[in-house]
Amino acid sequence: MKLKLFYILSAVTLMVSCKKLLEEEPKATATLGELDPTTLDQTVIGVYEPLTRSRGRLWESTAGLGLELMSEYADGGSSQANWSNYNNVMNLPNSFAQSWTTLYEAIGRANLLIYNLGRNTTLSDAVKMKAYGEAYFVRGYCYYFAVRVWGKVPLRLQPVVNANDVALALSPVNVIYDSIIKDMKFAETALPNTTTLPGRATAGAAKTALADIYLTLGQFAEARDKAKEVMDNKATYGYDLEPSLATVYSPALATNKEDIFSLKFSQIVDKGAFMASYWADSKARAAGFSVSGNKFGGIISLAPLIKNWDDNDLRKKFSTYNSYLINGVVTAAEIEKDIYDLRMGKYKDPDAPIDTGNGNDFYLYRFSDVLLIFAEAENKTNGATAAAYNAINQVRRRAYGVPVNTPNATADLPAGLSQSEFDDMVFRERGYEFIGEAKRWFDMVRTNRVAQTINGVNAVIKFPNRKPVPNKVIFALPDVELQNNPLAK
Template identity: 85%
Template sequence: MKLKVFYILLAVSIMTSCKKLLDEEPKATATLGDLDPTTLDQTVIGVYEPLTRSRGRLWESTVGLGLELMSEYADGGSSQLNWSNYNALMNLPNNFAQSWTTLYEAIGRANSLISNLNKNTTLSDAVKNKAYGEAYFVRGYCYYFAVRVWGKVPLRLHPIVNASDVGLALSPVNVVYDSVIKDIKLADSLLPNTTTAPGRATKGAAKTALADIYLTLGQYQNARDKAKEVIDNKATYGYDLEPSLATVYSPTLATNKEDVFSLKFSQIVDKGAFMASYWADSKAKAAGYSVSGNKFGGIISLAPLIKGWDDNDLRKKFSLYDKYVINGVTTAAEVEKDIYDLRMGKYKDPDAPIDTGNGNDFYLFRFADVLLIFAEAENKLNGPTTAAYNAINQIRRRGYGQPVNTASAYDLTAGLSQSAFDDSVFRERGYEFIGESKRWFDMVRTNRVAQMINGVNSVIKFPTRKPVPTKFVFALPDVELQNNPLAN
């Protein structure tokens, strides 16, 4: 059974003075001076734990589903309408409230670990450095996610030890990004090239995160250079594209060579992800998609991205469906025809024990990210060079089942302008990362939100379901506003 990062309590002394004030504070602290490397490693695992907690409402569910439904090509249907109504979504404070507390718990644990490592005098530098690197990576990535979702946030970089630490003003977006880059750079300098424990951060993951952060900030030279470092050292890090999509999204494999950093889930009750069940319908088990189905939204075939998707692209068949075969009989999938007419099938685990036990991992970064970051940044800097074409064409060739290093009839059209190539990369990211909750962030960072939503609204039956948003960050949740007097 696939490796699962199990919950490790950090507790040796419980903090009670401010526990009732904030869910953000570390639930406990650990004194590392008396710990050996093995126990330290267990404590590091505890830093990751909130990110993969079933029912934690972070990437495995609320984020994985909600952010994907915010894509222009998706709709939550009758049960998840709020995720498509952008303006109501952005102005209501608690749509990401559970994610906020879970995210800050991971940040709090990372802060506690860093603080205790600073005080420790018994562990070797080599052992401490790896732990530092993982803590900085988790903290940095959590703030990278937070700044894109909420904008200004309280930048907590030290453990909360008493009630006087609760009040903290919101940091400007640029200050948060500066902290994120600092953390991930430290992680890059401290982490090992590889890991024998899937789901743990490595040097390649840190470099990829930096490339993605720089791309979001429009720092194309830095984004290109970091992505190229990963490409040039892919053998060192063990990265490459997997020929088979079934391998990439397997519910049972611990990892694969395309896995740069992913959240690990297992086929164990309450130790898995929800994604396969969220997207499937009531016939999920018999249809081969999940142990059960919630019908929490689907995909709009008329959306320009989807309508223009070549049927020969294997990713389309792997990711989307409107029918399935049960006992030899072709049966129409359950959809809300006037709203969405395709189901998402990228995550499949019919052998899961329960809907909280789907084994599909959730990728934050794949080697495909690296190639597409490089292609986009290289084009922004130098136009559609041979190197930029080579990067995107590897993705396209794999999508069409072709050898990735051999020229193919499915390669991107030669001689494109810089603008046309940029549009092609954006489109390719839509196909490659459908179901992986990247589209909304891509729409925002490339200033394509209105363009994409208007394009869909021009062809769907009920365009009022997807109003063009007037803002692009969420309101802070009540838990922060009530407990942090300086957050208002």
């Protein structure tokens, strides 16, 4: 059974000194108290905890499922129709309400830890620096997710200790990004190169996040350079492509060399993810996919990305299916024929004890992210250079089951692509590589391909009104913020 990081729920309690709470002045001071490295580490784990809470409905469910269903090639079917209808989901204020609460809980814990580390005099600088790095990483990534989903949000960089701190105006997008970059730059210098605790941030994770952030901002030279730092130092960080997709997505392994930063889940009741169960159908257990199946949407084979997917690409069979073996008999998977005709099979855990115990981790960054970020950014900066080709072709060679460092006529992109053609190939490759990982929507938005990709699908599906071209690409702020923050306008 996968090793589990048991995240504590008592982080705030650990960070509050009873003695200080009983003092009249100042009434709202919170301190770490006389912590040793062990109890500090437990507190740091508490900062991560909201992101991996099995019932937290964040990346592994609301975002992991919802954002994936917003990909042009996916549809939520009868039970999750709103996620496929962009205008409905974008204009409903509470589509991402649960994620908002969870993100700001993690941000709040990070802020409290940062504040109290600055006041603490008992811990060594080295111990404090690592804790700082993890807190800044979590805060920075949470805001990176938030700014891409909602645009302007309240930029809370100090602990909320009383009701007067709740009212905070929305910050401009550029100010939020400046804060995110500042946090990640600090994290890359403060964090260790490696960790023996899967699911904890490292310097390589912070550098990869920075490369991704720069790519989103269109700062291509910076994105290329930061990705190259990770590529050039992959031995230092312990990164590389795993030859086997089954290893990368194993529900039982604690980590692998491709794992840069992922949210960790375990085959333990209420300590797992839901993804395997969400995508599977009612025959999930018998078919060997999951302990149960919710049939929360599927994949549209007529979508241009999927229709043009080479059958020899191992990722296609690994990630999509329309049949399975049950007692040696080929059996058709359950689909909603006029809406979608493929199931998404990247997440599999037939040994989970319950649907809240699927052990599949949810990746925020893999080493393939670094290679594809570099390929895209290098091409945007210098055109389709040999270095850009080499980066993307490594990912493609793994997908075709051939050695990643040896040129292969079947796997490699054709030579002589123009800058525009190469850019299209990177966008396509990211679609194949990250299917099921909730990245496609963000890629569609940042590359200004939303209308193009959705129109391409609408031209071939039976009910194009299910996936209308959206009239905006950010979500409405949830009621929980509007009702509690009078300045959130």
